[in-house]
Amino acid sequence: MHYQLYYWTGLQGRGEFVRLALEDAGADYTDVARVEGDEVMNTFLDGSADGARPFAPPFLKAGRTVVAQVAAILHFLGPQLQLVPESEARRLQALQLQMTIADLVAEVHDTHHPIASMQYYEDQKDAARQRAKDLRENRLPKFLGYFEQVLQHAGGNHILREHSYVDLSLFQLVSGLEYMFPKRMATLATDITGLKALQQRVAQRPRIAAYLASERRVAFNTNGIFRHYPELDAA
């Protein structure tokens, strides 16, 4: 199967969670907008392309299937790429965990855009500063503590006891948060030793290591979801 991934160029964003799965599996895929430009997504987003209309990128085309929403894309890809346990119960657990990652990613986005996603960060800095404090002090410990506990409960090596797309997304989540909040993540490190070790193991998987060293891996930057604004970070 040849996969076509559609996502904005120039940033990792939500597309990166899908990209990591495709890369880890050595899948045959095209990152379409990087070849043809962002406007290639327009016919999907305005509903004039065949298939289910996506609300927003990322979306994936595989044969006649068009699927949007990161957690739905990974739920679809998981069995095809052998990146999820086979049983329906475990597949459901993977879906639920991925949705919880998506919830935190949405909160991370709203930390630099607490008022309006279409306005500049600079125009909502005061609210962002307040929201960042809550994220750092309350939400990050709650979410990361949850993932850490589920990981430890599963034996500590893989959150689903075997390698899965959820492990790859946890790598991305921890890496993104470390870029965005270096001070805060340093103080949280002792509470998430399992996640930190998982992050290292994922980074060393041969295909992931090759991908991270390639030009395909765009660096974290302040156009993405994880944005480093020093004024939003604190230990």
Place this chain on the structure above:
Amino acid sequence: MHYQLYYWTGLQGRGEFVRLALEDAGADYTDVARVEGDEVMNTFLDGSADGARPFAPPFLKAGRTVVAQVAAILHFLGPQLQLVPESEARRLQALQLQMTIADLVAEVHDTHHPIASMQYYEDQKDAARQRAKDLRENRLPKFLGYFEQVLQHAGGNHILREHSYVDLSLFQLVSGLEYMFPKRMATLATDITGLKALQQRVAQRPRIAAYLASERRVAFNTNGIFRHYPELDAA
């Protein structure tokens, strides 16, 4: 199958999307916290109960399965309650649409809590007023316009061409928004005639009509996700 739904008492909240599916299907279920109190959820949330630990309510127990996240719960229940088309492709589309509903619900929540979910609304009113303006003027037309177009593209009667849990959730979404933003939803009504008609049809389904008239349907209130604060509404 006997289902046990776990959700906070005293509000509709995210649990209502699951409740509507169980009620529409005439499923055998217990709304456990309403019988035993909210503290019955603690052993699940702290990880000491058997099964996958949920991050937050609602979660559903069905035999040995414990599943959290509204869209994952409905993805699980859909085939069992005959509330989703049978093909994998349509089931995936239902999942994707439900996740997009969940995204809007999260934005609705953050409209009255733009800074910190654990602080009072009264302590973040200024930011709430700004965010509500963006939701009313930009986000609601974008999300509701999307659902309207997908519905019309599917023929106008059902968003998946046949009755599904997504229709039930769209009923809840439009109803909640009408409670929260009566002025804004009145001006948007002409742009979402398909969704409005769908809302009426769902309300008239015999089991839903009986449920809405029962004491099991808690009224919308300012403890839920959809909250009516007059200062956040405008035409």
